[in-house]
Amino acid sequence: MQRLADKTVVVTGAARGIGQAIAEVAAREGAAVALFDLDAVALAETAGELAATGARVFALPVDVTDEGAVADGMSQVVRAFGRIDVLVNNAGRNVYADPVAMTSAEWDGVFDVDLKAAFLCAKHVLAGMKERGGGSIVNIASLHAKLTCAGMYPYAAAKSGLVGLTRSLALEVAPFGVRVNAVSPGYIRTALVDEYLAGHADPDAEREVLRAQPLGRIGTPHEVAETVCFLASDAASYVTGADWAVDGGLGVRFA
Numbered sequence: 666m667q668r669l670a671d672k673t674v675v676v677t678g679a680a681r682g683i684g685q686a687i688a689e690v691a692a693r694e695g696a697a698v699a700l701f702d703l704d705a706v707a708l709a710e711t712a713g714e715l716a717a718t719g720a721r722v723f724a725l726p727v728d729v730t731d732e733g734a735v736a737d738g739m740s741q742v743v744r745a746f747g748r749i750d751v752l753v754n755n756a757g758r759n760v761y762a763d764p765v766a767m768t769s770a771e772w773d774g775v776f777d778v779d780l781k782a783a784f785l786c787a788k789h790v791l792a793g794m795k796e797r798g799g800g801s802i803v804n805i806a807s808l809h810a811k812l813t814c815a816g817m818y819p820y821a822a823a824k825s826g827l828v829g830l831t832r833s834l835a836l837e838v839a840p841f842g843v844r845v846n847a848v849s850p851g852y853i854r855t856a857l858v859d860e861y862l863a864g865h866a867d868p869d870a871e872r873e874v875l876r877a878q879p880l881g882r883i884g885t886p887h888e889v890a891e892t893v894c895f896l897a898s899d900a901a902s903y904v905t906g907a908d909w910a911v912d913g914g915l916g917v918r919f920a
């Protein structure tokens with residue numbers, strides 16, 4: 666049985682990495698998928714590959730920090746597929762700022778993508794969800810919401826904010842039958858992690874990262890996507906306000 670049959674799922678940051686995997690798993694589970702991303706070229710390629718599998722796909726270059734573009738994008742999805750049942754706020758970026766040198770504009774740039782965009786996207790799907798009395802929002806947070814490391818200032822603040830937003834929004838919309846959850850990945854093999862490891866001062870950073878992994882390996886985007894699609898589906902009908910770790914056990918490790 667397909668868990669997302671007849672559902673419309675919007676995935677932000679869907680051109681590559683975890684977002685692309687979420688779109689693939691949602692389509693496999695029967696959903697019509699709408700893909701938003703800044704990178705129009707990669708987005709077209711990803712959408713083409715998905716469509717070739719027979720999936721119902723709608724791809725739109727949208728900057729999720731731009732409220733006008735988000736509102737227009739959500740309206741276009743509703744026109745294409747009739748409604749939006751699931752929103753996955755996945756678009757995000759890393760940050761490696763110095764707490765003194767960081768400018769106010771750089772701060773805003775990070776929080777606009779990693780936190781405010783989730784508010785904007787939710788705002789423009791919730792009217793329909795509340796009206797129909799159902800829907801599911803999944804926010805891709807991070808292990809950094811709980812535990813962090815030096816050199817990634819202030820990523821942990823933005824992702825902690827996203828988990829707080831998840832709790833707060835879950836309570837606001839629960840009376841309307843809408844569920845809101847977070848998924849917090851640990852190390853997942855994507856361009857974001859490759860960039861982190863490449864920029865690390867320690868050339869053995871990857872070996873150190875692997876040494877700390879209880880399961881002995883870095884996760885895959887599809888391993889995150891499976892949990893996201895479970896939470897998005899009716900199989901998780903009593904789960905709301907939660908933050909699900911997909912980190913191979915790294916977040917429970919003390920030593």
Ligand SMILES: NC(=O)c1ccc[n+]([C@@H]2O[C@H](COP(=O)([O-])OP(=O)(O)OC[C@H]3O[C@@H](n4cnc5c(N)ncnc54)[C@H](O)[C@@H]3O)[C@@H](O)[C@H]2O)c1
Nearest residue numbers: 678682683702703728729755756757807850852853855857
């Ligand atoms: N990879 C990991 O190990 C890891 C761990 C924890 C959390 N996360 C989170 O998972 C999410 C996806 O990460 P990833 O590793 O797949 O990253 P990625 O960089 O491979 O993909 C992110 C996608 O988001 C898009 N994007 C960025 N800003 C955007 C904007 N303003 N509007 C629309 N699209 C935008 C990018 O173009 C890109 O396609 C992020 O929120 C990230 O913080 C990743």
